[in-house]
Amino acid sequence: MNRDAIGVFDSGMGGLTAVKALGEILPHENIIYFGDTARIPYGTRSRQTIQRYTQEDIAFLRRHPVKMIIAACGTVSSMLGADSPVDDMPFTGVVYPAAHAACAATKNGRVGIIGTPATVASGSYETAIHTIDPSVDVTAMACPLFVHLVEYGYTDPDDPITRLAAEEYLTPIREADVDTLILGCTHYPIIAPVIGQIMGEGVKLISASEEAAKYAKKCLEEQDLLTDSTERGHNVYYVSDSVSMFRDNARHFLADAVNGQVFSSRI
Numbered sequence: 001m002n003r004d005a006i007g008v009f010d011s012g013m014g015g016l017t018a019v020k021a022l023g024e025i026l027p028h029e030n031i032i033y034f035g036d037t038a039r040i041p042y043g044t045r046s047r048q049t050i051q052r053y054t055q056e057d058i059a060f061l062r063r064h065p066v067k068m069i070i071a072a073c074g075t076v077s078s079m080l081g082a083d084s085p086v087d088d089m090p091f092t093g094v095v096y097p098a099a100h101a102a103c104a105a106t107k108n109g110r111v112g113i114i115g116t117p118a119t120v121a122s123g124s125y126e127t128a129i130h131t132i133d134p135s136v137d138v139t140a141m142a143c144p145l146f147v148h149l150v151e152y153g154y155t156d157p158d159d160p161i162t163r164l165a166a167e168e169y170l171t172p173i174r175e176a177d178v179d180t181l182i183l184g185c186t187h188y189p190i191i192a193p194v195i196g197q198i199m200g201e202g203v204k205l206i207s208a209s210e211e212a213a214k215y216a217k218k219c220l221e222e223q224d225l226l227t228d229s230t231e232r233g234h235n236v237y238y239v240s241d242s243v244s245m246f247r248d249n250a251r252h253f254l255a256d257a258v259n260g261q262v263f264s265s266r267i
């Protein structure tokens with residue numbers, strides 16, 4: 001048993017979709033979140049820069065009492081090698097949990113992946129999927145505008161700008177006849193309704209954020225690190241840019257007002 005927090009980080013607010021999922025499946029756990037809102041986006045930057053930012057984000061979380069770290073960012077997860085960046089506590093990114101879920105879900109063996117340009121260029125999800133099942137056919141598409149649309153609140157399912165961008169990005173994936181689509185960036189679950197409408201009812205959407213949260217629960221259970229508290233967990237949020245901007249937008253991700261203190265912090 002361990003009452004320390006689960007540390008979660010992302011380049012911005014996308015990782016809040018993992019925080020929401022954690023709150024649903026592990027309601028008694030405390031969470032410390034870091035959103036690097038001053039440096040978002042990561043997904044259009046070089047591997048070296050993303051790796052440097054990742055080390056700094058992890059070092060920031062480690063200055064707090066955390067018992068596990070989740071890189072709730074498809075881009076960061078895609079730049080990590082096979083070795084965990086921390087060796088004294090459990091760690092997960094979002095790629096492997098999502099790849100496992102997609103391989104389990106697909107019936108026709110055709111899986112789509114959408115993510116940031118850095119994620120798609122890395123081939124991380126394909127590699128993970130083919131490690132699990134080499135016969136799965138993969139179609140991947142970078143969706144560079146999605147992160148910006150979500151961060152700036154263009155999240156209504158009827159928003160014409162988001163719909164137009166989604167039609168453009170998703171048409172090749174729909175034409176590839178996939179039956180499963182990985183939302184490989186943690187911002188994307190916020191626009192899952194429009195993505196789902198364009199892909200059609202027969203396509204199962206896999207949220208990398210939710211799969212990472214489920215995997216985190218499994219890790220904590222296996223290592224006997226779950227809290228023994230029976231009270232609702234406390235969340236604390238740190239951002240590297242404006243607190244008020246974070247508070248305004250975060251409710252789109254949490255589907256509620258921010259449930260904890262928010263601090264602006266240099267890393």
Ligand code: DGL
Binds near residue numbers: 041043186
């Ligand atoms: N949520 C991040 C991801 O999953 C956003 C990427 C970005 O910062 O560009 O990739």
